[in-house]
Amino acid sequence: xxxxxxxxxxxxxxxxxxxxxxxxxxxxxxxxxxxxxxxxxxxxxxxxxxxxxxxxxxxxxxxxxxxxxxxxxxxxxxxxxxxxxxxxxxxxxxxxxxxxxxxxxxxxxxxxxxxxxxxxxxxxxxxxxxxxxxxxxxxxxxxxxxxxxxxxxxxxxxxxxxxxxxxxxxxxxxxxxxxxxxxxxxxxxxxxxxxxxxxxxxxxxxxxxxxxxxxxxxxxxxxxxxxxxxxxxxxxxxxxxxxxxxxxxxxxxxxxxxxxxxxxxxxx
Numbered sequence: 001x002x003x004x005x006x007x008x009x010x011x012x013x014x015x016x017x018x019x020x021x022x023x024x025x026x027x028x029x030x031x032x033x034x035x036x037x038x039x040x041x042x043x044x045x046x047x048x049x050x051x052x053x054x055x056x057x058x059x060x061x062x063x064x065x066x067x068x069x070x071x072x073x074x075x076x077x078x079x080x081x082x083x084x085x086x087x088x089x090x091x092x093x094x095x096x097x098x099x100x101x102x103x104x105x106x107x108x109x110x111x112x113x114x115x116x117x118x119x120x121x122x123x124x125x126x127x128x129x130x131x132x133x134x135x136x137x138x139x140x141x142x143x144x145x146x147x148x149x150x151x152x153x154x155x156x157x158x159x160x161x162x163x164x165x166x167x168x169x170x171x172x173x174x175x176x177x178x179x180x181x182x183x184x185x186x187x188x189x190x191x192x193x194x195x196x197x198x199x200x201x202x203x204x205x206x207x208x209x210x211x212x213x214x215x216x217x218x219x220x221x222x223x224x225x226x227x228x229x230x231x232x233x234x235x236x237x238x239x240x241x242x243x244x245x246x247x248x249x250x251x252x253x254x255x256x257x258x259x260x261x262x263x264x265x266x267x268x
Contacts, residue, residue, distance in 0.1 A: 045228040050235060053228035061217065061229075065236050068198055068213040071126070072244065075133030076194040080187060083141030087183075090142075091149035091175065092167075101146075108139035112197060116204035125210045132201030137194035141186040148182025149175050181260050184252040191244040199237060214240075 027047050033039070034046040041049055054061060086104075090097035112132055119128035152175050160170045198213065205211035206219030214233045221229040 042225050042227050045231055049228050050231040054232040054235065057229055057232065061214070061232055061236060064212060064214045064217050064233070065240065068195070068202065068215070068237070069240055071130050071133055071198045071201075071213065072191075072194045072240070075130055075198065076137050076187075076191055076244075078134050079137035079141050079190055079194065083138050083186070083190075084145050084183060087142055087145035087149055087179075088171075090146050097146070104139055104142055107135055112136055112200050113204070116201050119201070120204060120210070125205050129198055129201035129205060129211070129213070132204075133194045133197035136197040137190035140189040140193065141183065144182040144186030144189075145179055148179030151182070152178050181252075181256060184248075184255065188245060188248045188252065191248045192241055195237070195241050195244060 031046050031048070034044055045053070086100070090101065112135065115135070116128070116132050119131050122128075123131060156174060157170070160174055165173070199215040202211050202213040202215030203219055206216035210216075214237050217233045218230050221227070221233065
């Protein structure tokens with residue numbers, strides 16, 4: 001009965017209306033705080049002032065959005081290809097996994113804000129920002145895909161061996177389908193992290209007076225006390241993150257909807 005109610009909620013319009021209603025209440029509360037306390041825009045701009053700034057500065061902000069999105073998507077593509085390829089190498093040669101996986105962990109746990117200034121010293125601005133975005137997006141894909149490749153059912157593996165299947169057949173017909181949901185889960189995580197990495201890299205570049213992405217506009221607006229533009233840039237970053245996650249979730253659903261439990265029944 002609980003499962004039926006959960007399924008009904010997932011397929012009903014309430015699934016989309018509830019978060020929109022909560023978001024509307026947050027915006028309404030924000031507007032009331034600004035109005036009741038008569039806060040000036042350089043302290044806290046109201047939502048209407050932020051929207052007006054977004055429209056007035058759309059040429060600058062949308063151009064910066066394209067720069068940030070391009071960096072994010074390139075870094076995500078590089079992380080997806082590199083992470084999946086290295087995971088395949090780990091699955092085929094455990095000695096390689098034991099040798100290189102600790103290095104990947106070190107890259108993941110090292111604070112990005114500490115690496116970004118060093119990147120700007122040794123690399124060009126665009127390359128440094130791209131590297132920052134790639135570093136944080138790489139590990140989730142590598143880790144999840146490696147876990148998926150190593151999560152093959154032992155009985156199925158034995159069945160393939162008894163049937164005379166070679167390593168390539170086992171990889172193509174058993175390991176890759178098993179690892180696909182793990183890879184897609186890591187890809188969804190990496191999409192948001194790539195955006196965060198690009199923003200951190202752009203903030204470091206903006207502090208050095210370089211860059212052209214949305215985070216650079218935030219730093220620039222802070223120096224000029226143009227707080228409404230800061231909020232407008234933050235709004236675009238949030239929308240970009242939502243669109244990236246929604247797009248990757250759609251890709252995951254399209255690839256898994258006919259056979260994997262995580263997507264069965266959704267949208268059907």
